[in-house]
Amino acid sequence: MDGDYGTITYRNRINQPEFPLSQASTHGLWAMTAPPAPDTVALSGNVRADVAIVGGGYTGLSTALHLAGRGIKAVVLEAGHVGFGGAGRNVGLVNAGMWVMPDELPNVLGPVHGDRLLTLLGNAPKAVFDIVAKYGIACELQQHGTLHCAVGAKGLDELKQRESQWQARGAPVRLLDAKEAAERIGSDAYAGALLDLRAGTIQPLAYVRGLARAAISEGAVVYTDSPVTEVQPAGTQWRVVTNQGSVTADHVVMATDAYTQGPWEIIRHEQVHLPYFNLATEPLPADILATILPGHEGCWDTLEVLSSFRMDAKGRLVFGSVGALKDIGHGIHRDWARRALHRIFPQLKDIRFEAEWYGQIGMTDDNLPRFHRFADRVIGMSGYNGRGIAPGTVMGRTLASLIAGEITEDDLPLPVTTAQEARLRPLKEVFYEVGAQAVHLIDSRF
Numbered sequence: 001m002d003g004d005y006g007t008i009t010y011r012n013r014i015n016q017p018e019f020p021l022s023q024a025s026t027h028g029l030w031a032m033t034a035p036p037a038p039d040t041v042a043l044s045g046n047v048r049a050d051v052a053i054v055g056g057g058y059t060g061l062s063t064a065l066h067l068a069g070r071g072i073k074a075v076v077l078e079a080g081h082v083g084f085g086g087a088g089r090n091v092g093l094v095n096a097g098m099w100v101m102p103d104e105l106p107n108v109l110g111p112v113h114g115d116r117l118l119t120l121l122g123n124a125p126k127a128v129f130d131i132v133a134k135y136g137i138a139c140e141l142q143q144h145g146t147l148h149c150a151v152g153a154k155g156l157d158e159l160k161q162r163e164s165q166w167q168a169r170g171a172p173v174r175l176l177d178a179k180e181a182a183e184r185i186g187s188d189a190y191a192g193a194l195l196d197l198r199a200g201t202i203q204p205l206a207y208v209r210g211l212a213r214a215a216i217s218e219g220a221v222v223y224t225d226s227p228v229t230e231v232q233p234a235g236t237q238w239r240v241v242t243n244q245g246s247v248t249a250d251h252v253v254m255a256t257d258a259y260t261q262g263p264w265e266i267i268r269h270e271q272v273h274l275p276y277f278n279l280a281t282e283p284l285p286a287d288i289l290a291t292i293l294p295g296h297e298g299c300w301d302t303l304e305v306l307s308s309f310r311m312d313a314k315g316r317l318v319f320g321s322v323g324a325l326k327d328i329g330h331g332i333h334r335d336w337a338r339r340a341l342h343r344i345f346p347q348l349k350d351i352r353f354e355a356e357w358y359g360q361i362g363m364t365d366d367n368l369p370r371f372h373r374f375a376d377r378v379i380g381m382s383g384y385n386g387r388g389i390a391p392g393t394v395m396g397r398t399l400a401s402l403i404a405g406e407i408t409e410d411d412l413p414l415p416v417t418t419a420q421e422a423r424l425r426p427l428k429e430v431f432y433e434v435g436a437q438a439v440h441l442i443d444s445r446f
Contacts, residue, residue, distance in 0.1 A: 025325065027088045028357025029280040029318065030205035035138050037082045037209045038216055043223040043245040049075040051403055052240040052249035054228050054263070056080075057087035058388055059381055060255030061211040061222075062396025063403075065131075068218035070404050075247050076212075076220060077240065079227035083208035085259035086388050089359030091278060091308045091320055093146055093298040094125045094389050096198040099367045102165040108366055109415065116413035117368075120398070122171055124390030125198050127397065128207070135217070137210030139203045140313040146199040146298045149181065149190040155302030159194040172197040185299065186292040189344045193299075201298040201310050204389060211393075231263045231378070238378065251403050254372075254380030255396070257388070258362025264374050266419040267382050271362030272428045275324035275436070276386070279337050280355040281348075283315040288347050292317065305439045307340060316354065317341070323436040325358045336440035361386040365422060369395065371414040379403075381414070 024031070051067055053060045056078030064074040078084065098105075098121060106114030132141050150156040163175040173196045176184065181193035212222050223242075230241040231252060240247045254260075260268035284292070289311075293299070298310035307321045319341055323333040334356070341348050364370060364383040369391060373379050379402070381395040401407045409416055422428070 024355075024357070026357055026359060027083075027205060028278060029312065029316065029355040030088055030092075030203060030357075032355060033312065033314070034203060034206040034209060038213045038222070040082070040212075040222050040224040042225040043077060043242050043247070045245045047075060047221075047245070047247050049073045049221070049247050049249045051075070051251040051253060052077065052238065052247040053253040053255055054240065055085075055255035055257065056082045056208075056212065056222060056224065057085050057255060057257065058208060058211065058392030059257065059396045059399070060253065061208060061215050062131075062393045063253050063255060063399045064220040064222070064396075065211060065215040065218060066397045066400035067403065068215055068220040070400065071219075072400075072404060074215070074220045075249070076215070076222040077226045077228055077242060077247065078222065078224045079261070081224050082212045082222065083205045085257065086359055086361065086384075087208040087392070088205040089278075089357060090204050090276075090386070090388060091298070091300075091318065092202050092204045092310060092389070093300065093308065094128050094200045094202050095146060095387055096122050096125050096171070096196060096390065097166070098369075098387055098391070099385055101161060102169060105368070108368060113413060113415055118169065120394055120413045121387075121391055122169065122198065124394045125200060127394050128202070128390050129200070131214065131393065132202075132207070132210070135210060135214040137207060137214065139206035139210055141200065141202050142296045142298075143200040144296045145195050145197040146201070146300075147176075147181070147184060148194040148196070149185065149299050149301040150192045150194075151302050152191055156191040158302050159192060162194055166196075184293070184295055184297060186294070187344045190301070195297070199298070201296070202389060203312065207389070228262055250377060252378040253399055253403075254374060254378065254382075256380075257382040257384065257392075258360055260382075264380075264419075266421065267372075267380065268362070269421045269425065270370070270419045271364055271383055272422050272425050272432070274322060274361040274363050274386070274432050275358060276320060276361050277323050277325045277333055277356065277358035278318055278320035279334065279353045280312070281317045281319075281341075282352050282354045284317060284348075289315045291347055292345055305436055309344075317345075317348075321436070321440070322432065323358070323440065324433055325356055329433060329437050332437045332440050336443065340443075369414060370417055370419065371412055372419050373409075373416050374419075
């Protein structure tokens with residue numbers, strides 16, 4: 001085992017959940033509109049599997065799906081419900097790539113891993129779309145691209161660089177001028193926008209529930225309400241323990257990412273939590289709906305305290321930004337959202353919100369994901385930095401290929417790294433929320 005991760009037995013020292021369980025405040029519109037999750041139960045008793053997967057989000061369920069399709073018995077253990085973490089709370093943009101500029105990835109990861117990761121993530125949205133089509137997942141999929149919206153000249157310069165770097169790699173991206181951006185968005189608030197035709201939008205909770213259903217159809221087993229309390233060596237295998245049972249397996253996959261509690265909490269501690277909220281309007285009247293995002297692209301802007309917006313299938317505008325809808329921040333962020341929406345879309349007067357929710361984005365120090373080998377045959381991918389849908393799906397597929405022996409660690413798109421506590425993590429997390437509140441209080445544009 002890798003001795004950097006502590007003692008031979010890993011216990012859950014958490015007695016109370018760190019994250020709220022209310023679907024109204026944490027999953028909002030997505031909980032209101034997603035098809036039901038597949039029937040699952042809590043683990044009871046002792047079971048045997050080839051692979052025990054901790055975490056029922058995109059990475060864990062994609063790993064299970066691709067293992068089960070190879071005839072490898074996979075058992076998923078989810079502490080809450082399917083999609084409890086970031087998979088059920090995010091905006092629903094199925095993006096290619098990461099926040100980092102394409103040309104920077106080889107500088108950070110080296111030319112081999114950098115190019116591999118760019119290729120994998122550039123094609124990642126298609127992997128999502130293919131799974132949705134193959135398994136008939138009802139998740140409001142829109143494959144009309146995304147728009148990265150430029151705020152001012154600085155934002156436009158950034159998008160020019162992104163366009164040049166992605167086009168050099170053959171990606172179907174194109175920078176729109178202010179006029180064409182306004183026509184596609186329905187607003188003249190932006191200096192331009194980068195259209196990425198690889199991307200799209202999805203109902204994220206519906207997709208992750210569909211992944212669970214697909215994995216179960218292939219032979220995987222998914223247990224919910226089954227928080228892992230210990231991971232113990234069991235001869236040449238591992239015993240993954242919950243409150244009411246255990247799974248003995250040859251391999252363990254840690255797929256808990258920013259919501260990790262218990263064994264290998266270092267996964268959470270190497271990430272700084274960035275709070276992010278979303279508000280959903282009531283379905284818009286037909287005449288107004290026709291003027292906003294007629295092409296159904298998903299959008300986000302170039303500001304440091306960014307905003308995002310997209311339509312759902314019923315014509316609700318989903319609008320989000322950095323911040324947590326709790327305590328004093330609740331009113332600050334909500335009031336700002338009203339002002340911001342009216343500034344971007346003047347046709348939205350006296351807008352009413354039908355749902356609101358928030359969650360946490362796990363940010364690594366270089367804004368890139370991680371591959372860790374926590375012990376012999378205990379591995380995990382994490383750190384998606386707000387880009388979980390497509391990266392989580394293809395990273396799960398990659399982990400399945402590794403476990404199946406089809407590739408080795410030398411073939412991975414990420415190097416093996418040792419997880420380390422993020423420097424000044426608690427202070428940075430307070431700063432993010434307080435900073436977002438300050439920006440939303442004084443933002444003169446809105």
